[in-house]
Amino acid sequence: MPIEEVGESSLPEVRRMRRPERSTIRSSPNLLPVATMLGIAAVDAATGSMYVLLPVYAAGPAIASARGTVRSVTLMGAAAAVLCLLSAWKTGRYDDLRLPVALTAIAYVTLASAYAARSRRKIEQRLVDVREVACTLEDVLFTPVPPTIGPVRIGASYVSANHATRIGGDLYDVEPFPGGLRLVIADVQGKGLGTVRCASVALAAFRESAPSAHALTDVGLRIEQALERRTDGERFVTGILAQIGTDGSLLVFNHGHPPPLLLPRAGRPMPVESDEPVPPFGLAVLTGTTDLRDSVTRLTLNPGDRLFFYTDGLSEARNSTGHFYPVHERVPRLLKSGTPEEALDLLRADVATFTSGPPDDDSALLLLEFQSPS
Template sequence: MAASPSALPLAVMLGVAVVDTATGPDVNLLPVYATGPAIAAARGTLRNVLLMGGVAVALCVAFAAKADRLGALRMYVALAAVAYVTLATVYAAQARLWTERRLVDVQEVANTLEDLLFAPLPPTIVPVRLAASYISASRATRSGGDLYEAVPSFHGVRLAVADVQGKGLETVRCAAVVLNAFREAAPDVVDLADVSHPIESAMDRRTDGERSVTGLLAQVSPDGHLIVFNHGHPAPLLLTSDGRIELVEPAVPVPPFGLTALAGPGHQQDSFTQVTLHAGDRLPFYTDGLSEAQPQCGTVLPSE
């Protein structure tokens, strides 16, 4: 349970009072009580800061009377110092509270956008059971340049996993463009290979053109037939029900989205892999955030 915002300022002023008592009337630490409202400004509300200022004034008067200095110039100087610090910290607390409210509003907007960008996958889209995990490398946001999606279509379940080059807001924007283009095209486009065309077109129209996107487009038909188009992305692993592990790699590598024009016409004919899945087979898709991850000891994990 979090401590009260008043706890630390009161404890500090109590400590000053103990020292003031121990040192006697010759020292008199009256101005030091201003530390109470100053500390309160870091976490407390305006009311809390003013309350701590009132406590500091009361302690100043009490210890001035104890030292037989009630009405002395030293007491008035101390009270003026406490009042000045209290007013200054009220201003600082007001600025802090305004900034905190603005950050909360911005974070709520960011969370809403991230929820739209990364809607939870359904547990099942027949005949595929789905599960997803996303951990952002940034502490300030849940999303980065990686993306994933699964949608039903007349031809089976269609999936996309991709990783946008770079970092920052423009990278997140590019990820949103790719994701939305896939969501629009995947349910209706007849040939899975043609889903890449709307993605390329959206990147040309709606991004700065400075980023490429490695990605996988996959389709699992109702009879378990798997097709994977790989655009420069780490190949998925096929974990079969009988314990075998193999990479699902294309015969010919294809450049990432945004660079596929370099491959020339007809490149998609050799850039896909076909596999037949059986009950119990698992097919993990991932980005280089997993294949290049390092444990705490600093040893690089194998990518396969």
Template structure:
């Protein structure tokens, strides 16, 4: 549990008592003519926001006792005004206990749904291999929905005997349908990547799988990457943001495709599929594949996240630490929840003895 969440819970827990103490102080200072007794009902009302139904009842009993004591202090005990105030406190206590019971039930249901989502996340976006020959790999996923664990962005890395193949994609749309489509793409990629002769064959198999599933204008933008033993990266870009290439000397450029191509699922409606293009990696170079949730993250002034200017965050020695530094920078840029899910996959060329034997 984060410190902010812990502090918020402590504040919510103390809110009913703070409200009742303020009412008591106001009643003592203002005197009996103002008529503040009924405001003791604020205690159980605020208690329904956090805690159990039993706690709401206990706060209500405390409020009832305070209201009785205040009415006696004001010389109003056994009067109609005091009776109305006590009835108000009792009614608020009953309502608060019912509301707390309903809230706890919803919280339990939400926790169950979240656990299912986390299990689906582990199946859908399983851990990728951290080493691939001379390549080190790191991944990051940030959901646009607070505390969510799953969405329509996808990534995968598959090691083969001669090449390593990777994909980063973004499903058009939201919700369970987007998750279902992401699962379809990942399943097709995991099946095709190990034995397809070329990256174009992998893309064709993804296209066929999607054409059997998608309807209307649904589509998936994606970048497919293939890294061979010569450390040449072959890219196929299906309408996706171009990968970012950062050289060992800090030079940054975007690996733009030679010509635009339609997303996966829209091949029948547009021009020919993407043409492969290649990028040569040298020791210390790294390539970042990402979804548009990164580059389209806006701050409060409406400015997009300047990825190329902030790529220096990737200079951390450890790839996972570098990717986490960049992710934190994106979140700080937004100063709040992201407008869209953001997935990132970092490929870094490591020059270490024995690395080639791991390929």
């Protein structure tokens, strides 16, 4: 699909750090077992005494145990017994020995199904409790990014490859400080709960130091120290620390991360490359790199300029033929117009069209637009 044709209908499920709403429209758990028993009754009436389908009514409470409560299973068992008696009376098998056998089978299946439903409900309640705790932790870990800080408009987007959670190993945050704003965007090496813990440590260190640290290098040092103290030391974090002043001055430290893309209001897009290589967070101790002052990238933003940060979940998204998403070719056209949030939505839609499938890696995006200082 051409870039110009991407519309809102193509948008993937984008998680913006808010708890997903639960669906309020659910089919009745009794609908399927009732329909099943009515279907058995219809077949039994059509075949007459040719087949003995009386025990088959036990399918009603058995099916009800998959979704229903103990009460609904019991009701389905009672309905199955009534239908069994009516079918026996209508086909002249009321005095048949097979009738009490069928009723006994229905009773046993109902009891077993009620026990299964009770056990299932307990497990479901535990899962609900765990999910509520996880949602609370996610809300603490990822707070919404404000739409503006000083003269900077901000758009943020996060998509997790794991549909059961809203977060993964990618992280970002934006914090104001007296001279403007500071941001971090990073990707923890590896997968699993260990990456989430590592991400939480890095985020906590950034949030604690970014608003008050004298220099951006101090923020990076605090993240390094936190990772060294509070993690197992077996993971590293590629990331970017950036600072935008109220006068448009830009400082960028790139710790082994894909470089951000500068989208000037007038001029050609360009990646913001590092002056000197800096190791990922968590590896400074091994490399002996502690002084980052010589590795900072300095630029000046003009009003209307945009700066795009992303993780490798975007640059390494593949299509059906195995080709990577062409970030530098398609992103500039998609992010030039609209609000930062609208531009990121358009980009997400284009990536979904390119890959023709769900994401296979976490992806975090930040788009900042510098406006005229007030």
